Amino acid sequence: GQQVMQIPQYQHVQEGEDFTTYCNSSTTLSNIQWYKQRPGGHPVFLIQLVKSGEVKKQKRLTFQFGEAKKNSSLHITATQTTDVGTYFCAGISTGNQFYFGTGTSLTVIP
Amino acid sequence: KAGVTQTPRYLIKTRGQQVTLSCSPISGHRSVSWYQQTPGQGLQFLFEYFSETQRNKGNFPGRFSGRQFSNSRSEMNVSTLELGDSALYLCASSLTGVQPQHFGDGTRLSIL
Numbered sequence: 001g002q003q004v005m006q007i008p009q010y011q012h013v014q015e016g017e018d019f020t021t022y023c024n025s026s027t028t029l030s031n032i033q034w035y036k037q038r039p040g041g042h043p044v045f046l047i048q049l050v051k052s053g054e055v056k057k058q059k060r061l062t063f064q065f066g067e068a069k070k071n072s073s074l075h076i077t078a079t080q081t082t083d084v085g086t087y088f089c090a091g092i093s094t095g096n097q098f099y100f101g102t103g104t105s106l107t108v109i110p
Numbered sequence: 111k112a113g114v115t116q117t118p119r120y121l122i123k124t125r126g127q128q129v130t131l132s133c134s135p136i137s138g139h140r141s142v143s144w145y146q147q148t149p150g151q152g153l154q155f156l157f158e159y160f161s162e163t164q165r166n167k168g169n170f171p172g173r174f175s176g177r178q179f180s181n182s183r184s185e186m187n188v189s190t191l192e193l194g195d196s197a198l199y200l201c202a203s204s205l206t207g208v209q210p211q212h213f214g215d216g217t218r219l220s221i222l
Contacts, residue, residue, distance in 0.1 A: 006152075033210060042200060043153070045210035088153060096208050097166045098143065102152035 004091045006101030014109050019076040021104035023089035030092045032065055032072045037103070038085040046074075079108045112137065114214035116201050122220045128189040131217045135182050135203030141165075142184040143211065144176060147198040156199075159184055160207055188219075196221045 049065035155168035159178035202211035
C-alpha cells in the first residue's frame with residue numbers, strides 16, 4: 001500500500017541552528033501539505049505544494065516538492081523556541097486520499 | 111467562524127464496550143475525515159465522509175465505523191473496544207476534501 005515516510009523522527013537543535021525534515025512517498029503524489037502540531041495541540045496547516053519542483057517560503061521556513069512529486073522537505077533557518085512541535089507532511093494521492101507521515105518532533109534548546 | 115468541534119474531549123472506557131465520538135465541522139465544509147493518533151504511529155487515516163457518503167477508508171478493522179449527517183456533522187463509532195484503541199482521535203474538515211484540513215482538538219480515548 002501507499003506509504004509516506006518522514007525522517008528524522010526526533011530532532012534536538014540549539015536555538016539558532018537550522019532544521020530539516022524529509023518526507024518520501026512510495027508513489028507519485030498529486031500534491032503535498034505540511035502541518036505543525038504544538039505539544040498538546042492539534043495539527044495546523046502550514047502550506048500546500050502542487051507543482052513538480054515547487055519551492056515556497058514562509059519567513060524562516062522553506063518548503064520544497066521534488067521533481068518526481070514523490071518527496072518533499074521542510075527547512076527552518078535559525079530555529080526559535082516557538083518552532084517547537086511536531087511537523088507532519090501529508091501526501092495526497094491521485095485518488096484524493098491523505099497519507100500523513102509519521103512526523104518529526106522538533107525540540108529547540110534555548 | 112467557529113472551528114471544528116469534537117465531543118467529548120476525554121473518554122474512559124473498558125474493554126468490550128463501544129463508544130461514539132462526535133465532530134461538528136466548520137460551517138460550509140462538506141468533507142469530514144477521522145484520524146487516529148498514537149505516539150510513534152503518527153496520524154493514521156480512518157475514513158472520510160463527503161455529503162453523507164464514505165468516500166475513502168483507511169486500513170482499520172470493521173469495528174471502526176462512521177457516518178455523516180445532512181448537516182455535515184459526523185460521528186465515529188468503535189465497537190468491542192480493545193486496549194490498543196487508546197489514542198487521540200482527531201476529526202478534520204475541509205470544503206471538498208483535498209483542501210487543507212482543519213482539525214479539531216480531538217477526543218482522547220483511554221481503554222482500561
